[in-house]
Amino acid sequence: MRLYDTARQEIVDLELGDHVRMYVCGITPYDSTHLGHAATYLTYDLIIRRLEDLGHTVELVRNVTDVDDSILPKARELGIDFLQLAESEINRFTQDMEALNTRPAALEPRATESIVGMIELIRGLESGGHTYTVDGVTYFDVTTFVSFGELSHLTNEEMTALAAERGGSPDDPRQRNALDFVLWQPSADDEPRWDSPFGAGRPGWHIECSAMSMDALGTTIDIHGGGEDLIFPHHECEIAQSESVTGVTFSRYWVHTGLVGYQGTKMSKSLGNLVFVSDLRQEIDPRAIRLALMAHHYRSNFEWFDEEASDAQSDLDRLVRAAGKADPVSHGPLVDEVRSALDDDLDTPRVRAALLGAAQSIEDGAGPPHRGCLVAAASLCGIDLH
Ligand SMILES: [Zn+2]
Ligand SMILES: [Zn+2]
Structure with a gap:
């Protein structure tokens, strides 16, 4: 790594x-x-x-x-x-x-x-x-x-x-x-x-x-x-x-x-604009919070915008739909892709794109059905799709 x-x-x-x-x-x-x-x-x-x-x-x-x-x-x-x-x-x-x-x-x-x-x-x-x-x-x-x-x-x-x-x-x-x-x-x-x-x-x-x-x-x-x-x-x-x-x-x-x-300003206690996880998880699934944060590379400073929450929830819904009830498989091209992106200075935007891309092709019926692979790859990122 x-x-x-x-x-x-x-x-x-x-x-x-x-x-x-x-x-x-x-x-x-x-x-x-x-x-x-x-x-x-x-x-x-x-x-x-x-x-x-x-x-x-x-x-x-x-x-x-x-x-x-x-x-x-x-x-x-x-x-x-x-x-x-x-x-x-x-x-x-x-x-x-x-x-x-x-x-x-x-x-x-x-x-x-x-x-x-x-x-x-x-x-x-x-x-x-x-x-x-x-x-x-x-x-x-x-x-x-x-x-x-x-x-x-x-x-x-x-x-x-x-x-x-x-x-x-x-x-x-x-x-x-x-x-x-x-x-x-x-x-x-x-x-x-x-x-x-x-x-x-x-x-x-x-x-x-x-x-x-x-x-x-x-x-x-x-x-x-x-x-x-x-x-x-x-x-x-x-x-x-x-x-x-x-x-x-x-x-x-x-x-x-x-x-x-936060939306163009510093997020700070004194500005009163802290976004609390405890509030956010009333709004969206905690797995969607993980997915949303993965869109930003860990070393970059970034702004959080409110709409990222609902976008992440729909992304998560798409992953869950695509994964169906498949059992995780330990190996497959998507799992390899996620592992190599994580090894590359924790390239989570690439990991997220790979997961969503796989979900899209499962939904489109394009390409082989990699449902189990999607479950395994998401689980490497702490996202349980069952
Ligand atoms: Zn310390
Ligand atoms: Zn696969």
């Missing part, structure tokens, strides 16, 4: 053992599950399905960021406990993922239950001379990690601008360098706090994923995933702090998904 690797900046042949360790950055449970989440998690689901089809076992770990700088203000705004907010959002997310027929994660660690590992990691960084503490805030000093920036391939200026946009504080005079980031910080009065050798407080965002990934999957994983807005700073910082402690490669491959907009 070939996929685009962000660090190498090219499409590469995945060289994987029988057992594949995959970590995908999970939700911060306060605005889930919108279509952007669905597009991301369905991408890794297709990768997992194809790797399993190739004979690998895949151990997926997808965390829950249930304490960070975005969920705490939201809980404060709603006047509820942050864990209560997390609980209801996690339930909704789980139901959405089940409805979308995604392969379950082996483990879904929560940040609030992984604090011990984070503290241990920060202690390791401290003893290696990678940290400093000012006013109770412990920072990572990026000048102690020479390959900082090699994942994102951004200039210092670009990284500084993005850090300011995405949770960093490059102008904070307490930092030695603009790109230094928080490992541990004091909590505000109404925020949760944990005891640590660096004072009572809470973790920074990036250290959470390093600790959860390494606790669950060891020092080196095969594939690390997430939306492309996580490349910098989140994943760049994960690499710096993990590899500074272990001295070995944190993730062998980095696979990122594009962002989803």
